[in-house]
Amino acid sequence: MERSNTNGLTRLNEISDKIKHYILLKASTSAATGLAIVILLQLFGIHYAVLWGLLAFVLNFIPNIGSIIAAVPAVLMAIVQYSPTTALWIMLGYLIVNLLIGSIIEPRVLGRGLGLSTLVVFLSLIFWGWLLVPIGMLLSVPLTIMIKIALQTQPNTKWIATLLDSGGEIGKYPQNI
DSSP: OOHHHHHHHHHHHHHHHHHHHHHHHHHHHHHHHHHHHHHHHHHHTTTTHHHHHHHHHHOOOHHHHHHHHHHHHHHHHHHTTTTHHHHHHHHHHHHHIIIIIIIIIIHHHHHHHTTBHHHHHHHHHHHHHHHHHHHHHHHHHHHHHHHHHHHTTSSHHHHHHHHHHHSOOOOGGGOOO
């Protein structure tokens, strides 16, 4: 029984470490988003660029809609300061930054850093977002990590955990299917 408790504690520690690492990686990609927004807005001469970049950083933790909400004040500032045309350029800039970082860079960074396939990170966002709506989007990667670690503990499910892995070798585990 003591060995079972030790295995359970080991798994909990592994989950805890992965979630801490996820938060660090997510904060890093959010900081990159915020910095890119600051640079974009300063290039256009938009007032309070650092504030809008900080807002982009914070709201980037809310998948999909956070980036849209973060863009609104800067776009409104562009209209007030310059023109609707400048505001359109700012919207395009936000779109490009969020597509590059949110859809390409972030899934790769999270996947490699957490041992999950990039595709699995992307699909987990869709699945958990669909299942649990906004809270599912926030928790998608931590939930998937917990499931992967749980699957790794049983010989019959290790192969599924390997499919979720970023560099797993399918032939690595014997199959009894």
